[in-house]
Amino acid sequence: MLIPLLKLYIAIFVILFLPGYFFVMALFGKKRSKISLVERFFLFFGLSITSINAIFLFLNFLEVPLNKSSILTSIIIFSLLCFTISKRSFLFSKKAKQKESTNSLFSTLNSWSYRHMLIFVVILLLAVGFRAFYISQGIMPKTTDLGHHMYWSKYIVDFSMLPEYGMPDFIIGEHIIFSAISILSGASLISTMPVSVLLIVNIFSLLAIFVLTYRFSELLFNKKDAKQIALFSLLIIGCFYAISSPQSKFVSGGVIGNIIGNLFIPLAIYSLLQAIKRKDVLFAQLFIIFTVSLAYTHHLSTFILLYVLAGVALAGMVIFLARSKGRLSIFYSNVRSVFLPFFHFHTVITLSLVALFVFSVHIPSYLNESAINTAVGTPIKATRTGYTINHIIEKSGPWRMCYAGIAAIIILALVFFRKPVKIESAKKTLCIVGSSVIIMWAVMIFMMSWKPALLHVDIPSNRVVNYLTYPLSILSAIGAFVLLKRSREKVSPFLYSIVFLVILGTGFISAYGDFSDSARTYDKQQEKKVGQTFLASKYLNKISSADENILKDHIYIEGDTWIKLFFMRGYKYPLSRSFLKRYDDPIKPRETCTRDMIAIPDSETGIKCFESAKVKYVMLSNGKDTAQFERSANFNKIYASDHVVIFQRRLP
Amino acid sequence: MKERVLILLISLIVIIAVGILFQYGEKIIHGDAVEGYSTVYFNSSNCSVTPDSENTDALRFTIRNLNQEERVYRIIFLINNEEIRVSEQNIGSQERKSISPSKTVTRELQNFELDDSFEYTAVVEWNGLRQMISKQITVRDE
Numbered sequence: 001m002l003i004p005l006l007k008l009y010i011a012i013f014v015i016l017f018l019p020g021y022f023f024v025m026a027l028f029g030k031k032r033s034k035i036s037l038v039e040r041f042f043l044f045f046g047l048s049i050t051s052i053n054a055i056f057l058f059l060n061f062l063e064v065p066l067n068k069s070s071i072l073t074s075i076i077i078f079s080l081l082c083f084t085i086s087k088r089s090f091l092f093s094k095k096a097k098q099k100e101s102t103n104s105l106f107s108t109l110n111s112w113s114y115r116h117m118l119i120f121v122v123i124l125l126l127a128v129g130f131r132a133f134y135i136s137q138g139i140m141p142k143t144t145d146l147g148h149h150m151y152w153s154k155y156i157v158d159f160s161m162l163p164e165y166g167m168p169d170f171i172i173g174e175h176i177i178f179s180a181i182s183i184l185s186g187a188s189l190i191s192t193m194p195v196s197v198l199l200i201v202n203i204f205s206l207l208a209i210f211v212l213t214y215r216f217s218e219l220l221f222n223k224k225d226a227k228q229i230a231l232f233s234l235l236i237i238g239c240f241y242a243i244s245s246p247q248s249k250f251v252s253g254g255v256i257g258n259i260i261g262n263l264f265i266p267l268a269i270y271s272l273l274q275a276i277k278r279k280d281v282l283f284a285q286l287f288i289i290f291t292v293s294l295a296y297t298h299h300l301s302t303f304i305l306l307y308v309l310a311g312v313a314l315a316g317m318v319i320f321l322a323r324s325k326g327r328l329s330i331f332y333s334n335v336r337s338v339f340l341p342f343f344h345f346h347t348v349i350t351l352s353l354v355a356l357f358v359f360s361v362h363i364p365s366y367l368n369e370s371a372i373n374t375a376v377g378t379p380i381k382a383t384r385t386g387y388t389i390n391h392i393i394e395k396s397g398p399w400r401m402c403y404a405g406i407a408a409i410i411i412l413a414l415v416f417f418r419k420p421v422k423i424e425s426a427k428k429t430l431c432i433v434g435s436s437v438i439i440m441w442a443v444m445i446f447m448m449s450w451k452p453a454l455l456h457v458d459i460p461s462n463r464v465v466n467y468l469t470y471p472l473s474i475l476s477a478i479g480a481f482v483l484l485k486r487s488r489e490k491v492s493p494f495l496y497s498i499v500f501l502v503i504l505g506t507g508f509i510s511a512y513g514d515f516s517d518s519a520r521t522y523d524k525q526q527e528k529k530v531g532q533t534f535l536a537s538k539y540l541n542k543i544s545s546a547d548e549n550i551l552k553d554h555i556y557i558e559g560d561t562w563i564k565l566f567f568m569r570g571y572k573y574p575l576s577r578s579f580l581k582r583y584d585d586p587i588k589p590r591e592t593c594t595r596d597m598i599a600i601p602d603s604e605t606g607i608k609c610f611e612s613a614k615v616k617y618v619m620l621s622n623g624k625d626t627a628q629f630e631r632s633a634n635f636n637k638i639y640a641s642d643h644v645v646i647f648q649r650r651l652p
Numbered sequence: 653m654k655e656r657v658l659i660l661l662i663s664l665i666v667i668i669a670v671g672i673l674f675q676y677g678e679k680i681i682h683g684d685a686v687e688g689y690s691t692v693y694f695n696s697s698n699c700s701v702t703p704d705s706e707n708t709d710a711l712r713f714t715i716r717n718l719n720q721e722e723r724v725y726r727i728i729f730l731i732n733n734e735e736i737r738v739s740e741q742n743i744g745s746q747e748r749k750s751i752s753p754s755k756t757v758t759r760e761l762q763n764f765e766l767d768d769s770f771e772y773t774a775v776v777e778w779n780g781l782r783q784m785i786s787k788q789i790t791v792r793d794e
């Protein structure tokens with residue numbers, strides 16, 4: 001078992017770190033101290049996913065089969081190209097190096113004490129430990145979403161090409177990295193590999209929040225405070241509410257788009273903040289790259305990021321208009337000074353190249369009118385008309401919401417009411433813009449969850465509200481830290497200890513209430529049932545041919561969405577009986593054959609359905625809706641296990 | 653220097669988490685969880701083959717002949733789809749017989765070590781029709 005594990009490690013390294021390492025080297029050079037090693041490390045990860053997606057799309061565009069040799073060759077060529085670029089930029093960087101040394105204020109996390117490092121490692125260990133433990137309790141690949149996604153990843157592995165989905169529900173960035181790791185390591189997609197990869201992505205999204213908080217806090221506080229706030233944010237995002245959505249539950253449930261989206265949104269916002277803060281063109285380019293990567297990975301996350309950016313732009317406009325007192329020339333020069341990197345020639349070139357790639361190589365599958373119309377508009381369905389404030393607070397964690405609110409007030413006070421002598425004008429502008437980025441990130445998602453109609457958002461509110469946890473974690477870290485710091489300065493050590501215990505204690509109570517709500521007991525029987533579903537699928541694949549249709553039961557069979565991976569005869573093969581309520585849709589009439597073939601197989605309707613759908617085999621959960629088949633003279637039981645029974649239709 | 657140590661520690665935490673999940677998950681997927689009999693039936697038959705017990709160590713099963721005449725069933729024992737032994741069983745009309753794995757099969761099973769997983773299958777054959785009973789088994793300490 002060690003060799004497959006070793007292969008998996010190597011594949012993860014080659015796919016999720018190597019291309020990004022060289023990409024970062026090409027952008028920032030090897031020895032340049034523009035960003036700290038920790039920042040480089042999480043950029044390796046984000047840029048690796050971006051690079052692998054681009055490589056796959058480009059190979060597919062050139063009609064090169066996507067196999068081990070083509071992938072490895074492409075990664076090597078890409079890495080060499082980046083390495084060559086990094087050497088060239090390093091040769092002419094003497095001037096740049098001098099310039100960067102003046103930027104050392106922003107440059108490094110290297111001044112951290114061992115105490116800080118120890119706290120960081122302990123928090124990370126706990127965060128990973130909680131997640132790994134939760135995931136291990138349901139490790140058998142069985143979740144519905146992951147089953148659907150892995151079909152498409154297996155499609156890439158089996159057919160060495162990218163799929164044409166034919167539906168706007170899926171997007172290619174959700175599937176490529178799993179296929180790439182599977183192709184290189186030989187690891188099956190029906191294994192723990194997909195969940196392990198999602199866990200890594202989730203861990204890196206925590207690191208992204210940690211670094212983003214540090215860089216944001218630097219704007220408002222001194223470096224020492226910024227470090228502590230960053231550690232607080234890691235504690236809140238990593239250890240508090242570690243089980244609920246969008247953390248362990250999403251990892252375990254295989255909600256791929258959200259998990260990767262929650263990595264790319266902080267990366268894009270980090271790049272935006274850094275571009276504004278440093279007036280650095282490279283970060284403006286990174287912002288474009290990460291935003292487009294997100295667009296290839298998840299519809300909803302992209303949609304949310306676009307709304308957040310629109311909110312930031314609006315807030316920026318209002319702030320600058322207020323500061324310029326209506327004088328357009330001052331307004332223009334203020335906007336230009338802050339967003340200078342985005343108007344730079346290199347940024348425009350990057351944007352053009354990205355647009356060329358999007359429109360010539362691969363257009364994201366949801367960029368069509370009907371898909372956009374389903375997300376934008378006045379919500380009608382009850383699930384899309386928004387949550388109450390209480391419900392939003394409950395969903396995002398009451399403790400987190402409380403301290404995020406306090407932080408928002410503190411930041412606004414710091415930015416707008418602090419005496420101007422203490423912050424020079426340029427830095428004040430940065431503070432205002434940076435703060436508006438983080439606050440608008442939270443405000444826009446809050447509004448999208450609370451009053452979606454106001455923003456013309458027509459998306460299930462329960463999906464939107466999950467995105468609130470990331471900006472709230474940053475803000476609540478600031479809120480809790482400032483309260484603790486002020487009380488340490490103002491009250492006696494005894495009272496301070498009480499305040500400390502109250503703030504963190506309530507945090508632990510609120511956060512770990514989530515543990516008991518979300519805890520699941522390890523159900524060996526359920527895992528056994530999934531295993532039997534897989535064995536039955538293998539058997540059925542062996543005896544059936546592609547022109548013989550199969551009907552399976554989604555209601556009772558455990559892990560049934562994974563069945564199609566054993567056949568690979570199409571996304572909708574085998575046919576599936578869905579939850580009964582789905583057949584009663586007053587707005588859109590649904591087909592009912594998949595229901596009737598199981599409920600009334602020997603009726604006139606049932607027989608007609610069997611004939612029109614050419615269904616030869618019916619796969620059911622043992623003892624659930626099987627009686628009519630046991631009694632019927634038209635069906636033979638051909639397979640049975642504790643959990644799964646297969647009936648074969650007697651053909652006339 | 654400190655940053656390098658930090659990066660190493662982060663990598664180590666990720667490596668350990670992935671390693672534990674992978675090893676544990678593989679054990680679950682290919683081991684204990686799949687245990688349980690599955691039976692493949694004759695297309696049309698008055699014969700049933702059922703496990704004698706749900707006990708994981710029990711490899712015995714029963715053939716029940718519901719036909720009006722005596723039949724000779726051919727039984728093929730397989731381990732991991734490899735044929736180990738073939739035997740014949742004469743079962744009278746309306747009779748049942750419990751079939752245990754022969755010495756050849758039990759001897760073969762002794763080659764497995766603790767925590768090894770294997771698939772035990774018995775195919776019951778009559779007149780070209782086949783019925784199959786199989787079970788995924790993990791060797792455990794007594």
